[in-house]
Each structure stands twice: as C-alpha cells, then as structure tokens.
Amino acid sequence: AQSVTQLGSHVSVSEGALVLLRCNYSSSVPPYLFWYVQYPNQGLQLLLKYTSAATLVKGINGFEAEFKKSETSFHLTKPSAHMSDAAEYFCAVTLDTNAGKSTFGDGTTLTVKP
C-alpha cells in the first residue's frame, strides 16, 4: 500500500520569499513521486517527478524537490515566490512507472501576499 501526507493544508508566503511545501510518503517499495499544481477550475499540471534517478529534481516554473529516502520525504521548494504561484499543490506517489494510478495527498493551498 502507498500513501501521501501533505503537512499544512494552507501555506502563506510573501512575494519573493522561499516557498516550502511538505510531502511525506509511505511505500513498501521504492516509489515514484510527483508534484502537481492545480489552478482554480482547472485540471492538474505536472510540476516535476522523481523516478529513481537524481534525488534533486528540477521542474517547471523554478520549482524543485529533493527525494530523501531516510526521511520518506519529497518536499517542494522555490527560492522566490511569485504572485502567479498562488494555487493548490498536490503530491502524489505510485509504485511503478504508471503515473495513471497515482495516490494523491489532500493538497496544500499556497497564498502569495504582495
């Protein structure tokens, strides 16, 4: 079985500040991990994915995430927040290469203050 826990349902940062969104996973085998972003009334867009290659993964829009096996974590970061980053972010896990059968966390809503 696999599961994902996103710590903090709401995160608020000032424009230009560091963004840190937390994700911990539970998996019986080495997982594949994903971060998605969802803007209001839209579907999900993939930000980045970890597929057992480099542990530090760079994604779109300046986001990156680091896979830490010892901590079972895959936190999402961005050095400097932009107003356009305000959205809901989801962490997801799958046990094989099949991203179509992912287990998602409950999401974190990111607010960016001017």
Next chain:
Amino acid sequence: DAGVTQSPTHLIKTRGQQVTLRCSPISGHKSVSWYQQVLGQGPQFIFQYYEKEERGRGNFPDRFSARQFPNYSSELNVNALLLGDSALYLCASSLASDTEAFFGQGTRLTVV
C-alpha cells in the same frame, strides 16, 4: 496539439439518476485514467484502462463503471447517484506505462 478533453464541463443531476462522462485522450496515448476529486481533497483513483482493458480499479462501489473505445476515448458511468458523488471528475491520459499523466480540466458533477 489538443490536450485531454472532457465533456461536459458541468453537470447537475438528481439523486438516483445515472450519468455518463466522456474523455478524449491526447493523440497517441492509449491509457486513460479516471479520478474523483471531492472539494477540499486530492484526486482519488477510480479506474485505468489500456487498450480497452481495465488495468486497475480503486476503492469505489460497483455503481461506478467505465469503458474504453477503439479510438482510446473513454466513458465513466455512475449509476444511482448519491449526494456524495458530487465532485470534480478528472481524466488523465498517458502512454502505456509512463511516468507522466496529462490531465483534462475535469467535469464538475453536482448531485442535488
């Protein structure tokens, strides 16, 4: 190139009715997955189809069913609708076993 398209975008149904949601995958993608996203929660996996065969099913009752057509488009059917079925239903397409799934904008189903 067209992305994943879903229809309709919004739907209102009465308890006990049946509903059919439709999804067209990205051209060349043979796998389609369906997810239910209840307000305030993450998407939950319902079904995956590949080459018209079911490849996986989430923890949903038998009222939920799906199928995939020869052109790889898919339908999700829900019978005997309950108020709790109100949600955003997302379709995602991907290559056979690929580490990237592309999502449509979803169908917002409201059951009254």
